[in-house]
Structure formats: C-alpha cells, structure tokens
Amino acid sequence: MPVAVLIVDDNARFRVRARRSLEADGYTVVAEAADGASALAAARLHRPSVVLLDIGLPDMSGLSVAERLAREPDAPAVVLTSTHDAADFGDRVTSCGARGFVPKSALSGDAIAALLA
C-alpha cells in the first residue's frame, strides 16, 4: 500500500517539486500545508504515515511542529528538511521526535525511505 505523505513547506515551488519527486518514487501525497498551524490540522485530518516538514515555517519553527506531532496518538514519522544545515539547528533536531533530516537539495523517495527503515 502506498505510503501517505503530508508535505509542509511555505515555498510553493518546492512543494511542487517535492510532490513530483515523491510521487515518482511511489509515495501518495495526501495533503500540503504552508505553515505550522495548517500542518497540525492537516495531520489530524488526513492521518499521513509520513510528514515531510520544513523547519523554516512562517508561524512557528518546524521543530515545534515536530514536537507536537510526536505527542499525538498514532504519531506520523516526521522527516525534517531545510536549505540550512542540520547543524545550524542544534540538538533540538534530534530531540524533537523526528526520524531524521534530509537537506532539500538531496530530497528523494529513497532518502526518506532510508530514514524510515
């Protein structure tokens, strides 16, 4: 069964390419969100297995969204992403409950699968 993905990023052009890339690799993109609040709402509504989550969101840090998602029952697997380095965000990247981090320029279905394994 295809894996349901929620893509969260405030940059529309990136969401287009991310969707294209993940669908080409067999993922089903069930929803997109452009900020933290709508990301949490979409996660509750569509119950994705995976959330591709940009850290730099306009209303709150993606790391905060990750922490909140981790507290939900049946929490999705969160994969963090950014144009910045993971190192720029410090310890919270590992402690917020996400499965891992993929730099945007290296995004692919395989990179995500590696983190979920």
Added chain:
Amino acid sequence: MARSLAQTAEPSEALARALRAIGESLGWRLGTLWEPVPDRPEALTCVETWHAFGVPAEEFETASRAISLASGEGLPGRVWASGQPAWIPDVLADENFPRAPAARRAGLHAAFCFPIRSARGVLGVIEFYTGEARRPDLGLLRTVTAIGDQIGQAVERRRDSEALSAKEARHRAMLDAALDCVVTMDHEGCVVDFNPAAERTFGHTASDAVGRDMAELIIPRELRESHRRGLARYLATEKEVILDRRLEITGLRADGTTFPVELTITRIDVPGPPTFTGYLRDITDRKAAEAELRASRARIVEAADEARRRLERDLHDGAQQRLVELALDLRMAQTRLDDDPARARELLDAALDDLQEATRELRELARGIHPAALTEGGLRPALEALAARSSIPARLVAVPDARFAAPVEAAAYFSVAEGLTNAARHAAAENVEVEVVHVDSRLCVEVRDDGRGGAETSAGSGLRGLADRVAALDGQIDIVSPTSGGTVLRVEIPCGS
C-alpha cells in the same frame, strides 16, 4: 617733607618740588637733579633744574642738561659712584668739574651733592650751588643725605605700588576676557571673585555673587553636602583629593536649570587660610556631540549587521531556493532518462530556466551589495544602470567622468539609489532627475522628483543610514520637500580637488 611730596605727586613732579623746597629753605642759588639715562644705566643725565629768583642761570642750566656724565665724572658722577654725599668749596678750583666755565659766568662757587638712595641702590643725585666759596658743612650734608634717603624710599614705594597696580590691572583684564568661568572661593566657602564669563554662564551678576555661599549659588542641591564635606575634609587634613584635576560635575544656573560642567580647582598660594579658584566650562554642547557620536557609531555598526542579516536572508530565500529547485529538477530528469527521455528533456529545460533565474537573482543581489559597475567604471556607468532600472523615468542630467575615492563614490551611488527608491515608493513621482557635479572640493549630488512632498530626514532607516554614511565622511545631507509637492535630496561630500 620728602614723604608728603613723594606721595602726592608723580615721582618726577615730586622730585622737582623737592628741589625747589630744599633750595629755597637753604637759600642757595641753583639745584639740579640727575638720573641714569633710561637705556644707558651707567650714564647720568640732568633731568630737572631749579634756580632762585634773579640768578642768571640759563647758560649753566643749558650746559648741565646738554652733557651726560659717566660714573665718577664731575660732581654728580662722583656721588653716583660712591653713593656718598660730596662738598666742593669752590667748583672753579676743582679739577673734576666739566661745567666750570659756565659756573664762572653764572657766579657759582660752592656746591654740594647728595644721593637719592633706596633699598635698590642709588636712584639719582641732587646738586646745589651757591654764590660764594664755602667750607664743607658736615651737618648740612648729613641732613640732606637723610632727606635723600627718605625721597629714595618714597619714590621706590611709589614705583612698586604702580607696578603692582599695573599687574593687577593686567590680571583683571585677563579674567574679564577669559572664555572660561573663573570663580574664587575662600576657606568658608564664600565667593570672593566671579568673572564676567561666570556671570554669563550662571546668570548671576558679580555683585550678587560675591559674599554668597558658593554651594548655595551654583551647585545643585543634591551635590551641596558632598561639596561642603570635601571642603571641610581638605581644611582638616590638607589632603588633596580633587585639586588640579579635571572633574565633570553638574552646575546650577540662576533660573534653576542644571547643566554639565568641566571643573578644575586650584589652591591660591597666599599666607593664611586657603583660597581656591575654580575654572569652569559649560560642556553641554560637548556632551551632546559625544552622545551623538556614540549613537551614530552604534547606528553604523547596526546598519552593517542589518545589511549582513538581509544578505543572508536574500541568499537563503533567493539563490539557495533556486539551487534546491535545480537539484530536484535534475534528479527527476535523471530518474526519467531511461524510460521517458521526452519527459527527461522537459525536466532539463525547466532546470535551465531555474539556473537562469538563480543567476539573475544572484546578480541583482550582488548589485545591491556593491555594484560591479561602480567599482570597475565609476559613477557614470553605475548611475546610468540605476537610472535604467528605475521604475519611474529617471533622467541623468550630469555626472562627472572622473573617479573619486571609493567611499565617496559609494556615498554618491547610494544617495542616488535612495533618492530613486523614495521617489518611486514614497513620493509616487512621475519623473525624477539626477545631477552630480564636482564643485570646489565637494561632490554634489541631487535627486529631484515631482511627486508628493513632505519627506523628512528622520523618517525611514534608509535615509537615516544614508545620513550616517554621509556624516562619517564629513559631508552634508539636506532634504527640501515642501508639502506642496516635489522633493530634492541633496548630498555634498568632501572629495579633494
């Protein structure tokens, strides 16, 4: 007699009167006064003469005034050299008497001469002549010598007192003319002296101030106690804590306002209880200038930091995003290469578009940081490019072809950029003109638009940042922006000839 004479008149007038008084009371015929020549102190000259009524003295007096005598020469010279009185029974029989011929024709025979002496030495000599030869009268000589001493001391005191008055007058003139306030205080803390600068600065007249307690007068209430304690401690221990150092304190004006003051206190060296002189300078302006300097430095550093943050943001939001998109497009093209080459080609075309966009944005970013055209070609190509990119029609009226120092060119360039931005964004102008001319040793930049007026330098960080940049180069920035319309941004930057 000599004392009263010397006190009432100028020394020279007093000596002339003394001559007549002595001559008349002795009943002798003629008297002369000799003093050293002003710039040749070893020569004596006759400065005053007297003769009794009826004496044919003209020739002798003329002869006396005409000659100058060296030390030891003639009767005056003799007394001058020895400092002792002398008596000549008959000058016509004396070997050391140059004026003998004139003396004969005047019928003069006996003569005596006595010195006018003071603590400083012999100030001059006085001679007297009479009509017949006489034997030395030692009693008379002693008397006139005592008179000479009295006259000498009186003249000396008079000269000293005049010198002191002149010195005091000079000091008073210095205090009156001084730009700094000079306030003198006695050991009880009362004002003794208050110069005109102090009157102007503190707002009290000297006559009001003198005699008043200085702390009550010019020291703010909350500082008075520590002033009084400091003074008391100094008087008790003689320990100098604040003398002869530059202090910054607060002064109180007559109208109740306070202001920052730079103060130096010295103790005046006179016998008895101490007197202190304070030199005060109103440093309100200097403090304001220092504060503005600190503030503008902080603004400049903050502007540099803000520019860096903006740069990071622009790179992140712009060029980096484009490169991410490029990477994802190429990756997609890669995966499609074998099974769907047509789709792969579409993806590669899209990747090339992304690359164009990224390059364009980076170029724009670089221009915003510091345009290559300015560095390479100077103001003309850089301003032409600015005018071409302006969203409203911009005419470049004049721009020098010469090159200037990099900071000057940068200031001129960013002045035009700011002017064009404001014309489009705030003034909603329809036309804008740019004129840059090199006049004397200044580069004058004007950006004139026909839009809404009412702009101010304080408004907007862009203009304030420009103002700081221009001030750092000792330039000037002006905005003429009447509410009726139109704005002229004018910047002048010193640039050498």
